[in-house]
Amino acid sequence: MAISSVVDRSTGLRFLMICFCHLFATIIFVRWFEEWITHGNNPDTLESYFSSVSNGIYTVRGSNVTDWLELPWSRNEVLRMALRDPRLQAEKDKPFALFDKAKQLCISHAEQMGYVLHRQKITVINTEQTAVYGKKTGVLLTPRLIFTSVLAHEMIHSMNIGHSYSDRKKKIFTYSAYGEYDDKYDLMSTANAHMRPSTYGLSGPGLNGPHLDYLGWLPNDRQSYTLRISALSVPHRLTSGWLLVMIPYDRDEPANVYTVEYRTPIGNDAAIRQGAVVIHKVQKKGASFYSTLITHVHNEYDELTVGTEWVKFLRLDEYGDFQYIRVKVERTHLKTNSADIKITTNFRPERCYGSDQVIDVSDREDLQLRGVQKVCIPSGQNDITQETIDRQYKRDAFFYLRKSFGQNECIEGKEWRKLDAYDYVCVPSYRRTEIMDQTVVKMEGNPKKCRDDLFPRLAFQSDEACVSEGESEKIRAENLQSHQYLKYYAFFNGDDSVGT
Numbered sequence: 001m002a003i004s005s006v007v008d009r010s011t012g013l014r015f016l017m018i019c020f021c022h023l024f025a026t027i028i029f030v031r032w033f034e035e036w037i038t039h040g041n042n043p044d045t046l047e048s049y050f051s052s053v054s055n056g057i058y059t060v061r062g063s064n065v066t067d068w069l070e071l072p073w074s075r076n077e078v079l080r081m082a083l084r085d086p087r088l089q090a091e092k093d094k095p096f097a098l099f100d101k102a103k104q105l106c107i108s109h110a111e112q113m114g115y116v117l118h119r120q121k122i123t124v125i126n127t128e129q130t131a132v133y134g135k136k137t138g139v140l141l142t143p144r145l146i147f148t149s150v151l152a153h154e155m156i157h158s159m160n161i162g163h164s165y166s167d168r169k170k171k172i173f174t175y176s177a178y179g180e181y182d183d184k185y186d187l188m189s190t191a192n193a194h195m196r197p198s199t200y201g202l203s204g205p206g207l208n209g210p211h212l213d214y215l216g217w218l219p220n221d222r223q224s225y226t227l228r229i230s231a232l233s234v235p236h237r238l239t240s241g242w243l244l245v246m247i248p249y250d251r252d253e254p255a256n257v258y259t260v261e262y263r264t265p266i267g268n269d270a271a272i273r274q275g276a277v278v279i280h281k282v283q284k285k286g287a288s289f290y291s292t293l294i295t296h297v298h299n300e301y302d303e304l305t306v307g308t309e310w311v312k313f314l315r316l317d318e319y320g321d322f323q324y325i326r327v328k329v330e331r332t333h334l335k336t337n338s339a340d341i342k343i344t345t346n347f348r349p350e351r352c353y354g355s356d357q358v359i360d361v362s363d364r365e366d367l368q369l370r371g372v373q374k375v376c377i378p379s380g381q382n383d384i385t386q387e388t389i390d391r392q393y394k395r396d397a398f399f400y401l402r403k404s405f406g407q408n409e410c411i412e413g414k415e416w417r418k419l420d421a422y423d424y425v426c427v428p429s430y431r432r433t434e435i436m437d438q439t440v441v442k443m444e445g446n447p448k449k450c451r452d453d454l455f456p457r458l459a460f461q462s463d464e465a466c467v468s469e470g471e472s473e474k475i476r477a478e479n480l481q482s483h484q485y486l487k488y489y490a491f492f493n494g495d496d497s498v499g500t
Helices: 030-039 046-053 075-084 094-112 148-157 209-215 386-396 429-436 469-485
Strands: 013-019 064-070 120-125 131-134 138-141 196-198 201-203 228-230 244-248 257-263 276-285 288-293 309-316 322-333 338-345 356-360 374-378 414-416 426-428 465-467
Touching (some): 013 030, 064 094, 094 120, 131 148, 148 201, 209 244, 209 276, 244 338, 257 322, 257 338, 414 429, 426 429, 426 469
Parallel strands (some): 013 064, 013 120
Antiparallel strands (some): 196 201, 228 338, 244 257, 276 288, 309 322, 322 338, 356 374, 414 426
């Protein structure tokens, strides 16, 4: 699995059920795992969780489970092999050496036994107490942590997302960073999140707005700056309001935003006590972006409720005015799972800071001005270069340049293909126009198929369009190359690389 807006919207998983030699305690029937993943006739399966949280965009349908297999080594023998493996003794990997070695051996053993494995693998062993994900060997689960919240959490790691954070200066666990695991409205804070009982252990909550934006699991025509917002807890087809509001605050990094979302005690979010408006700060740190839950009233509350508000002062500008953001919850609507939010902001990216020098450049004939009349530069700096002009142009044209936005923003000259509201593949502008002018023919029959002179488009899971052979090949090439045209192709909420 990787960023779902870039790669396939579906992934089959292979579950490896492994016993250590001479250790047969704590074994769960294989049938139970099959029901948990996809075959259970209830809304608590893993397939149901991902279908719900992604609004049908991502599925694990097609996953399968091996029989229980016995490794020909004991736990202590595996541990000794891990300690002797120099690749697993690096400082970063050392705490997980036993589990990484166990996964390596389990995968190799299963293949030797004749099992054909999917690219994405989940190994279940019948001892220890942990749940871990590694890029090379996938997820490992142990008996006490076999429930939906944990497995879904580790699977989301494989999509290039780290843990979630709040702005509190406290440690949830001794080994965690300040604020880490402290976003109770997000699955990536599992063990400290709003989880609920389910048929297969604890489940939920859903994912926060910044994570859904990153994954491409929000429709691109229902994200806005201003606004009645609908609950992310409810299937998108049952709501009509905006789902995520992005409020920019950084003149030089458009993807640095505050996000506003509404959550209600429904479905994956059933453990939430009441409808709540939740705010996150998305900020670039180094090469990656991080999202942080904003807390309120001396860090006591995680959310806003009716009648409460949040005010953030930004910076003093050149005219002596404070730029600010204000979010107030006016009212909520139980029947429609929506909330009315009043958002006020005077963020003006083209304005200089109060500490800046303001330099008139309107008479500079040696530079390509592109309409720039003045530049804002730090006090004490005197050189005006083309780079200075280009930077100021991007500030002046801040909103005009947003042909796409959020964590799936395209590089300059590209825009979203938009074959459907979740199609975040970046293509040239002319290609977008070309697609809009096409006449789409739908598959027919049972099973559905294209007529003889046309080919399946296969732009995404459940795509039933039929196109020419040339168009089908273009779509396939665009899907494969899309990550090259994402402006922010990087790991989210963590210092790691993307991909496997």
